[in-house]
Amino acid sequence: MTNALYDQFFGKHAGKETPFLILEDGSVVTHAEFLKIASQLAHVLSAIGLEPGDRVAAQVQKSPMALALYGACVQAGIVFLPLNTAYTVDELSYFIEDSGAKAIVCDGRSEHLLAPVAEKLAAEIETLNADGTGTLTDRAKLMPTEFVPVERTENDLAALLYTSGTTGRSKGAMLTQGNLLSNARSLAEQWKFSADDVLMHALPIFHTHGLFVATNVTLEAGAAMIFLSKFDQDAVIGFLPKATTMMGVPTFYSRLLQDERFTRNLTSHMRLFISGSAPLLAETHVQFEQRTGHRILERYGMTETSMNTSNPYDGERRAGTVGFPLPGVELKVTDPATGVTLSQGTVGQLEVRGPNVFKGYWQMPEKTAEELREDGFFITGDLGKIDEDGYVHIVGRNKDLIISGGYNIYPKEIELVLDAQPGVRESAVIGVPHADFGETVVGVLVADTKTVPDLDAILQTAGASLARFKHPRKLVMVDSLPRNTMGKVQKNILREQYKNAFGPA
Numbered sequence: 328m329t330n331a332l333y334d335q336f337f338g339k340h341a342g343k344e345t346p347f348l349i350l351e352d353g354s355v356v357t358h359a360e361f362l363k364i365a366s367q368l369a370h371v372l373s374a375i376g377l378e379p380g381d382r383v384a385a386q387v388q389k390s391p392m393a394l395a396l397y398g399a400c401v402q403a404g405i406v407f408l409p410l411n412t413a414y415t416v417d418e419l420s421y422f423i424e425d426s427g428a429k430a431i432v433c434d435g436r437s438e439h440l441l442a443p444v445a446e447k448l449a450a451e452i453e454t455l456n457a458d459g460t461g462t463l464t465d466r467a468k469l470m471p472t473e474f475v476p477v478e479r480t481e482n483d484l485a486a487l488l489y490t491s492g493t494t495g496r497s498k499g500a501m502l503t504q505g506n507l508l509s510n511a512r513s514l515a516e517q518w519k520f521s522a523d524d525v526l527m528h529a530l531p532i533f534h535t536h537g538l539f540v541a542t543n544v545t546l547e548a549g550a551a552m553i554f555l556s557k558f559d560q561d562a563v564i565g566f567l568p569k570a571t572t573m574m575g576v577p578t579f580y581s582r583l584l585q586d587e588r589f590t591r592n593l594t595s596h597m598r599l600f601i602s603g604s605a606p607l608l609a610e611t612h613v614q615f616e617q618r619t620g621h622r623i624l625e626r627y628g629m630t631e632t633s634m635n636t637s638n639p640y641d642g643e644r645r646a647g648t649v650g651f652p653l654p655g656v657e658l659k660v661t662d663p664a665t666g667v668t669l670s671q672g673t674v675g676q677l678e679v680r681g682p683n684v685f686k687g688y689w690q691m692p693e694k695t696a697e698e699l700r701e702d703g704f705f706i707t708g709d710l711g712k713i714d715e716d717g718y719v720h721i722v723g724r725n726k727d728l729i730i731s732g733g734y735n736i737y738p739k740e741i742e743l744v745l746d747a748q749p750g751v752r753e754s755a756v757i758g759v760p761h762a763d764f765g766e767t768v769v770g771v772l773v774a775d776t777k778t779v780p781d782l783d784a785i786l787q788t789a790g791a792s793l794a795r796f797k798h799p800r801k802l803v804m805v806d807s808l809p810r811n812t813m814g815k816v817q818k819n820i821l822r823e824q825y826k827n828a829f830g831p832a
């Protein structure tokens with residue numbers, strides 16, 4: 328029987344009484360205990376009637392049980408579909424229906440909201456609350472603590488992670504066992520993770536960063552994580568003396584730099600700080616080194632590809648760059664119009680190929696064909712160049728995307744909501760610099776000639792269907808939107824115009 332993901336990340340830790348999760352209350356879940364919980368959950372998934380390849384959609388708060396659900400899916404051959412806890416029912420319904428999930432796991436407080444979706448799909452619904460209680464846990468407790476893992480090949484799906492599309496319709500990125508395995512192995516090696524490491528884990532576990540980069544690397548190395556329920560500055564600073572490494576989005580590091588308790592002394596024992604998911608300002612990199620003596624290691628990845636590049640562990644970590652392609656990952660810079668490879672130093676679109684690159688978008692062959700070439704290169708939508716020393720620089724995006732505090736926001740999705748509001752003729756949504764979140768959302772509205780839009784009411788209505796982090800932080804009225812000769816809205820002009828909306832850029 329083979330299930331390489333199980334063997335590598337879970338099975339090999341059977342019986343190991345070393346810490347895996349160190350929790351905020353000081354309690355510890357060992358590797359062996361974690362595997363037992365995951366096995367019990369795998370039994371529940373089987374008892375529900377889930378077959379290998381079925382999808383489990385989970386919108387649950389971060390907890391050891393929530394993480395063990397991922398482990399359970401790996402063992403039972405189920406495709407894990409984690410969902411942002413900020414999503415509204417409207418947003419969730421789409422993901423759950425599109426994936427055809429056979430089971431939904433949610434907080435007890437959302438059960439009544441998701442019950443109609445579950446009914447429509449004839450899906451089982453189980454609850455898992457932030458404190459670890461719920462129907463899922465009740466059932467798991469009655470189950471055996473060992474589960475014979477289901478056979479899986481490296482080409483079988485392990486997870487479905489939704490990423491929004493430029494048309495406003497989200498796409499499910501199909502990640503295989505092989506994608507996750509190869510990436511975690513490579514990262515653990517590059518970043519020299521060992522069983523002695525303790526990772527500060529303050530990221531959410533519904534995205535690639537917190538779930539696959541942080542967790543899989545820790546599991547690969549047999550290391551431990553300080554598993555905080557969220558990024559809480561006091562908790563991070565309080566627990567840092569117990570950590571050896573940290574992973575975070577740039578907002579984590581810029582927030583820590585604002586805290587006078589975050590000193591050279593506090594961080595002197597740390598081995599490594601890693602940043603990704605959004606651009607780390609060179610300025611933050613420099614300030615961080617001045618304050619702590621550590622050079623943050625910046626890496627670059629995506630939901631569809633996991634990690635593509637990384638600054639070196641031993642060599643120079645160059646501020647404002649994302650380092651070199653990981654071993655086995657090919658990266659080229661191409662002309663967006665022709666796909667022809669450009670010469671070194673020229674800015675173009677970044678394309679990547681390797682064992683890390685996903686299998687395609689769930690039930691969207693046309694979208695897959697648009698972005699994943701037949702020869703295996705994936706068109707990332709990021710713009711960049713490779714410098715004379717081989718470092719990759721990301722200089723912009725060829726996709727209409729805002730990244731706020733590490734969360735992706737697709738303007739089209741918000742524009743569709745704004746356009747439907749009374750008094751709005753049309754809208755354009757842009758990202759502008761923001762000191763805390765890196766970028767934040769501004770909605771530019773053109774009024775209908777007959778009605779005057781009520782901006783407060785618009786924000787409130789938008790809030791009913793869009794997750795809070797997607798809400799425009801500012802709405803402005805203009806007479807008309809700037810357009811080019813083709814009639815396309817020139818968002819670059821708007822971005823320039825509103826770049827200081829939240830203070831000097």
Ligand code: MLC
Pocket residue numbers: 529530531534535536537557558576578579603604605627628629630731732733734764795796797
């Ligand atoms: C929370 N809010 C946000 C937000 N996070 N708004 C915009 N952008 C965000 N990222 C909302 C809250 O709901 C709240 O609403 C208000 O903003 C202020 O909240 P806060 O207390 O300041 O936020 P906080 O809870 O501290 O969260 C901020 C954060 C969090 C940066 C810690 O967003 C975070 O953990 N981000 C990490 C995202 C991540 O893991 N991305 C990886 C994607 S994978 P109100 O109602 O109070 O105003 C990927 C691939 C790769 O990209 O390469 O890794």
Ligand code: AMP
Pocket residue numbers: 490535602603604605606607625626627628629630631649707708709721724730734735
């Ligand atoms: P997601 O779709 O959430 O996985 O986000 C992936 C996107 O995040 C990439 O396409 C990049 O635009 C961005 N990203 C990730 N890491 C970095 C980084 N280190 N620097 C700049 N952008 C990054």
